[in-house]
Amino acid sequence: MIHTRGLTRSFRVKGDTVDAVRGLDLEIDAGSVVAFLGPNGAGKSTSLRMLTTLLPPSSGTATVAGHDVVTDPAGVRRRIGYLGQGNSAGANFQVTDELVTQGRAYGLSRADACARAERLLAALELADLAKRTVGTLSGGQRRRLDIAMALVHEPGLLFLDEPTTGLDPQSRANIWKHVLRLHKDLGTTVVFTTHYLEEADLWAERVMVVDHGRVIADGSPEQLKADLAGDLITLGTAGPTDADRAAEVARALSTVREVTVEETEVRVRTPHGETQLPILLRNLEATGVQALTARVARPTLDDVFLTLTGRTLRENADADAPTTTPDGARA
Numbered sequence: 001m002i003h004t005r006g007l008t009r010s011f012r013v014k015g016d017t018v019d020a021v022r023g024l025d026l027e028i029d030a031g032s033v034v035a036f037l038g039p040n041g042a043g044k045s046t047s048l049r050m051l052t053t054l055l056p057p058s059s060g061t062a063t064v065a066g067h068d069v070v071t072d073p074a075g076v077r078r079r080i081g082y083l084g085q086g087n088s089a090g091a092n093f094q095v096t097d098e099l100v101t102q103g104r105a106y107g108l109s110r111a112d113a114c115a116r117a118e119r120l121l122a123a124l125e126l127a128d129l130a131k132r133t134v135g136t137l138s139g140g141q142r143r144r145l146d147i148a149m150a151l152v153h154e155p156g157l158l159f160l161d162e163p164t165t166g167l168d169p170q171s172r173a174n175i176w177k178h179v180l181r182l183h184k185d186l187g188t189t190v191v192f193t194t195h196y197l198e199e200a201d202l203w204a205e206r207v208m209v210v211d212h213g214r215v216i217a218d219g220s221p222e223q224l225k226a227d228l229a230g231d232l233i234t235l236g237t238a239g240p241t242d243a244d245r246a247a248e249v250a251r252a253l254s255t256v257r258e259v260t261v262e263e264t265e266v267r268v269r270t271p272h273g274e275t276q277l278p279i280l281l282r283n284l285e286a287t288g289v290q291a292l293t294a295r296v297a298r299p300t301l302d303d304v305f306l307t308l309t310g311r312t313l314r315e316n317a318d319a320d321a322p323t324t325t326p327d328g329a330r331a
């Protein structure tokens, strides 16, 4: 569905060159849900803007839905839907009129455009708002209308650039419920950008972690977490001396990737934390070091990013990113 080789994009800003995307090689299959996850300025939007023909690449090639983004941008546009970071419907226009006009712009007859608009408004739970002016809608309602606008020509491939940024957790969950239903019912391929870790973790089958214009990790959320982060065992000890001794015992375990000590607490990063913890506790007992508390936490995609870059994505993401699971979401 998407195939790119060495795609790059640079900008000239006040005499300096900003390398926004530095060599993107992508193979994305039809019917998948793929997330570009990364901090502000990582190059996510620029990548999407090239794939949607809104921005010409500086170098490299890209074929999207069977058409080349440079030599046949119209062919690409006919087959994709795009939700940008801004709102696409005019604030002073009526909801239905905006959708019908969009359908007409894609070459639908008036009757077909009206029928599509009606179906989409029902599917996205906007039917009661059909006669309202766009500017009177809430943030979540307006974002759902943006999605309807992107879908009016029934594209097989949907690009969503930060579809839920700025929305409350309930509205975010609601947006995802609708997008994933489309994916499930119609097989729509969905490519989205986000800096909300939870959205990538919950909804993407495949996550591309992007930093400084490059994909630095690519895989399913589970794969990335298992391969790159590992579980986190946290031990509480009676004092700093015990903590240092416990850290030494932990470092001797062959599976352990990283051990850090903070005052009385020891953090041990290892795969299979639930089986390693009893071994670690036995070894501690054998060397006469007592752990007062012990817990195992599953890794997050932030741990993956931290392992890869030494930085955290949390600084970028909204503190109250979505945790609500939408009804009817895929398992």
Ligand SMILES: Nc1ncnc2c1ncn2[C@@H]1O[C@H](COP(=O)(O)OP(=O)(O)OP(=O)(O)O)[C@@H](O)[C@H]1O
Pocket: 011, 012, 013, 018, 019, 020, 038, 039, 040, 041, 042, 043, 044, 045, 046, 047, 195
């Ligand atoms: N039109 C432009 N002119 C100059 N620089 C640009 C332009 N568009 C993007 N950039 C720069 O390219 C880099 C990547 O930006 P991009 O918007 O792709 O990042 P992003 O990962 O989508 O970030 P965000 O999460 O904040 O949307 C940034 O340094 C940005 O300042």
